[in-house]
Amino acid sequence: MSSSAPQHPRPEGGHRLWSVDEHLADVLGAVRPLEPIELQLLDAQGCVLVEDVTVPVALPPFDNSSMDGYAVRTADVQGASEEFPAVLTVVGDVAAGSGELPTVGPGEAARIMTGAPLPPGAEAVVPVEWTDGGTGGGAAAGMTPASAAPEQAGGEVRVHRAAEARAHVRARGSDVQAGDLALAAGTVLGPPQIALLAAIGRGTVRVRPRPRVVVLSTGSELVQPGEPLTAGAIYDSNSFALAAAARDAGAIAYRVGAVADDADTLRSTIEDQLIRADLLVTTGGVSVGAYDVVKEALSSVGSGMPSASAGSGEDDTEVDATRIDFRKLAMQPGKPQGFGTIGPDHTPLLALPGNPVSSYVSFELFVRPAIRALMGLPESQVRRPSVRAVLKADKALGSPAGRRQFLRGAYDAESGTVSPVGGSGSHLIAALAHADSLMVVPEDVTSVEPGTELEVVLLG
Ligand SMILES: Nc1nc2c(c(=O)[nH]1)N[C@H]1C(S)=C(S)[C@@H](COP(=O)(O)OP(=O)(O)OC[C@H]3O[C@@H](n4cnc5c(N)ncnc54)[C@H](O)[C@@H]3O)O[C@H]1N2
Numbered sequence: 353m354s355s356s357a358p359q360h361p362r363p364e365g366g367h368r369l370w371s372v373d374e375h376l377a378d379v380l381g382a383v384r385p386l387e388p389i390e391l392q393l394l395d396a397q398g399c400v401l402v403e404d405v406t407v408p409v410a411l412p413p414f415d416n417s418s419m420d421g422y423a424v425r426t427a428d429v430q431g432a433s434e435e436f437p438a439v440l441t442v443v444g445d446v447a448a449g450s451g452e453l454p455t456v457g458p459g460e461a462a463r464i465m466t467g468a469p470l471p472p473g474a475e476a477v478v479p480v481e482w483t484d485g486g487t488g489g490g491a492a493a494g495m496t497p498a499s500a501a502p503e504q505a506g507g508e509v510r511v512h513r514a515a516e517a518r519a520h521v522r523a524r525g526s527d528v529q530a531g532d533l534a535l536a537a538g539t540v541l542g543p544p545q546i547a548l549l550a551a552i553g554r555g556t557v558r559v560r561p562r563p564r565v566v567v568l569s570t571g572s573e574l575v576q577p578g579e580p581l582t583a584g585a586i587y588d589s590n591s592f593a594l595a596a597a598a599r600d601a602g603a604i605a606y607r608v609g610a611v612a613d614d615a616d617t618l619r620s621t622i623e624d625q626l627i628r629a630d631l632l633v634t635t636g637g638v639s640v641g642a643y644d645v646v647k648e649a650l651s652s653v654g655s656g657m658p659s660a661s662a663g664s665g666e667d668d669t670e671v672d673a674t675r676i677d678f679r680k681l682a683m684q685p686g687k688p689q690g691f692g693t694i695g696p697d698h699t700p701l702l703a704l705p706g707n708p709v710s711s712y713v714s715f716e717l718f719v720r721p722a723i724r725a726l727m728g729l730p731e732s733q734v735r736r737p738s739v740r741a742v743l744k745a746d747k748a749l750g751s752p753a754g755r756r757q758f759l760r761g762a763y764d765a766e767s768g769t770v771s772p773v774g775g776s777g778s779h780l781i782a783a784l785a786h787a788d789s790l791m792v793v794p795e796d797v798t799s800v801e802p803g804t805e806l807e808v809v810l811l812g
């Protein structure tokens with residue numbers, strides 16, 4: 353790699369450039385994990401548990417069979433073989449869920465199903481394949497379905513093999529004991545953890561909820577997919593990309609269709625959305641153009657948004673509650689960004705640039721971590737994982753001096769290499785759709801030769 357450029361360049365106009373890390377720290381410094389709530393198990397999927405959950409009753413709650421077969425006393429089947437089977441009197445059936453159990457006395461057996469309680473007197477289970485299944489013939493392959501033979505098993509069964517005490521018996525409490533810690537506070541609830549909660553009888557759990565993220569795109573040129581394109585118009589892809597990315601990050605996403613380039617309309621739309629937002633994301637309108645409406649509507653001075661202090665009794669006349677700072681970042685794509693809080697609840701708002709790749713990369717770097725911090729996820733799960741990989745390319749890659757560049761890549765774990773997908777243009781949606789990673793070119797590097805090792809952010 354070749355180096356150039358100072359670490360903290362200033363763009364024209366004198367305002368300093370923020371580094372990627374400074375901006376992320378600013379965002380993460382402003383978001384706090386959401387207040388815990390009690391949720392139904394499936395609604396809690398992916399959420400962070402905030403209580404220690406203890407086991408109320410042992411699991412399994414009773415000794416039960418791990419096989420379909422016969423519950424027997426070990427002394428009765430000692431030395432049994434196909435040639436010299438133990439012949440036992442069948443005293444009935446024990447199905448899973450049976451509440452009333454027959455007692456197995458000497459010389460007796462009960463037909464038993466997987467998961468059914470071990471009846472009193474029985475010490476082991478012999479699988480049905482080790483018996484004649486009560487047919488008087490050779491080894492059974494299985495049992496006749498109860499629907500075809502509704503009467504309880506009776507008569508005799510020939511057992512062809514001996515069984516040790518507790519053979520094919522799953523002991524009460526062999527999974528967890530009453531009073532054990534099932535899951536500790538801080539656990540992220542994936543499917544296996546939800547299985548355990550259900551198995552111990554928990555219907556609801558206390559977790560940090562999924563953040564509600566409102567995604568709002570801006571631009572008078574935007575048409576909704578499915579509608580005809582008019583002259584000069586393009587389809588709104590950002591609001592779909594960002595709503596999908598928000599969901600993927602763990603949020604409940606609300607996509608608001610594109611808002612035209614009109615500051616009053618945008619302000620009132622945002623005001624309407626505040627009620628259902630833990631986080632707001634806008635795209636477009638943050639640059640320096642004449643129609644850059646997000647910046648116009650939300651810049652701290654005279655935004656006209658409802659106040660954080662309004663209604664507090666202190667200063668009800670204050671109307672400016674927005675604290676959105678528009679800044680330039682030393683990155684490409686994603687240079688212009690806005691961040692701050694808005695409305696009476698100080699709802700965080702990230703204003704992302706409109707170029708599709710810029711908005712997506714900005715989401716990955718800043719919004720995704722904010723969502724995951726709101727969820728209270730552990731530090732290690734807030735950011736995307738990254739790896740080191742060797743650049744595989746025909747020629748050197750150029751990168752702007754003083755800006756951390758995020759190029760779209762295809763990562764090959766086997767060879768430990770990454771190849772560029774498409775160019776650096778922030779309008780290249782198709783290339784983004786075929787990439788699986790972002791190749792990171794540091795600020796002080798302007799050219800990366802093939803064979804150079806790079807940091808690669810895996811998009812998962
Ligand atoms: N004179 C300057 N011009 C620009 C600068 C600059 O520093 N000086 N920065 C450039 C950079 S970098 C970016 S990034 C963009 C950011 O612009 P905005 O955030 O104001 O975005 P828009 O102007 O609204 O749109 C940019 C581009 O993206 C398309 N777009 C917008 N929204 C969507 C959407 N929802 N779905 C699909 N495509 C969308 C829009 O049509 C434009 O083509 O500014 C540069 N300019």
Ligand code: MOO
Binds near residue numbers: 685687705707710
């Ligand atoms: O920084 Mo802009 O986000 O390059 O396209």
